[in-house]
């Protein structure tokens with residue numbers, strides 16, 4: 001975020017560049033996994049206003065998934081442990097304070113986005129854990145996140161569509 005330059009952002013609504021200005025900062029609560037326990041923390045999110053069309057939009061750091069109260073890291077950690085069968089499902093859900101249903105939904109979403117990103121053929125040859133490791137060793141997660149959003153029109157592991165218009 002240090003090199004972030006609001007003036008150079010492209011407006012996601014009207015697509016015009018060089019018209020965004022800082023509108024506001026706000027605190028966003030997010031559940032992260034720190035030192036082995038789920039922790040609710042507050043992250044500062046920058047909101048930009050487009051001078052061209054008047055819409056405002058949030059600039060979310062990579063660890064925030066739109067509409068998700070859980071951080072990206074939290075979800076990837078849960079999935080990694082689930083894929084590796086480190087403990088029983090009951091134990092896993094208990095430790096992360098999540099329901100089985102939540103875990104199931106994340107798994108589904110992950111598999112779905114993995115398939116969309118890799119394509120059917122490569123997807124069938126790549127396990128969930130392999131894909132997680134691919135993401136983990138990427139030197140620049142941001143560029144993957146941006147490419148993914150460009151390709152699918154939503155963020156990686158985002159479960160709800162962006163409101164249109």
Ligand SMILES: [Zn+2]
Nearest residue numbers: 011014050053
């Ligand atoms: Zn605009």
